[in-house]
Amino acid sequence: MNKVWLHEMTWEEVKEAIKKSNGIVLIPIGSTEQHGRHLPLGTDTFVAIALAEEAAKKTGVVVAPPIFYGWSPHHMVLPGTITIRPEVLIELLYDIIKSLKEHGFNKFIVINGHRIVNIPWIQIAAERAQRELKVKVVIFDPAYMSKEIADKLGFGPIGHGEEIETSHMLYIRPELVYMNKAVDYKHEERRLYHIDPRSTRDTLCYVPSTRESMKKVATISGGIVGEPTKASKEKGKKYHEHLVRRLIEVIENMKQS
Numbered sequence: 001m002n003k004v005w006l007h008e009m010t011w012e013e014v015k016e017a018i019k020k021s022n023g024i025v026l027i028p029i030g031s032t033e034q035h036g037r038h039l040p041l042g043t044d045t046f047v048a049i050a051l052a053e054e055a056a057k058k059t060g061v062v063v064a065p066p067i068f069y070g071w072s073p074h075h076m077v078l079p080g081t082i083t084i085r086p087e088v089l090i091e092l093l094y095d096i097i098k099s100l101k102e103h104g105f106n107k108f109i110v111i112n113g114h115r116i117v118n119i120p121w122i123q124i125a126a127e128r129a130q131r132e133l134k135v136k137v138v139i140f141d142p143a144y145m146s147k148e149i150a151d152k153l154g155f156g157p158i159g160h161g162e163e164i165e166t167s168h169m170l171y172i173r174p175e176l177v178y179m180n181k182a183v184d185y186k187h188e189e190r191r192l193y194h195i196d197p198r199s200t201r202d203t204l205c206y207v208p209s210t211r212e213s214m215k216k217v218a219t220i221s222g223g224i225v226g227e228p229t230k231a232s233k234e235k236g237k238k239y240h241e242h243l244v245r246r247l248i249e250v251i252e253n254m255k256q257s
Helices: 011-020 043-059 086-103 119-133 163-172 211-221 233-256
Strands: 024-029 107-112 136-140
Touching: 011 086, 024 043, 024 086, 024 233, 043 107, 043 163, 043 233, 086 107, 086 119, 107 119, 107 233, 119 136, 136 233, 163 233
Parallel strands: 024 107, 107 136
Antiparallel strands: none
């Protein structure tokens, strides 16, 4: 059976897939939010989908339908963004895991394409699921899982719609990228506040920006923070392949646990 997406299978195929996958299922989560003038609103989810699909095809595990929504209050300054309250997202993810556990899945890999903003509510849902449902849940986040390659590729710090996201999208969904509209904008650096997981400096913890500060970014750069004009498909390919290798490693380790 070549299918990996749960929603493309019949219930009989799912029953068989649970056995073949060793009870492992991937859950891609992203967002629907502005990514400047050059990237689509679904960028974060497309990233999670691409990683999940490729790793699943190479390992024989199942991929649950993607969640196209995340916590995006600061991006509501531009049209199209949809933000869901964290408490609602916690319940949604918990119910997904609970439903799949009832059918026989017991190991879950949540692939987060929305970076640090989604992590708090995913952590809360994952802890509750492990405690109450007696399942295993791990969180695979590209920003944390690419710290060993990001510097080698010459990527600047994480921002929004910057060189990293743009390079990745140029590789996985180039037809949705408008490089002629890419605009660079670097925030003035604030001492003791660095959101990039690669940073080794002392830092305050992340809090989503206010709408007022995001309005300034929207006016200057169309919603971008970083240097997307430095992006390339070649760097996106290397970045993607690194992440897929790491995801496969996580899956194989989970199969043996």
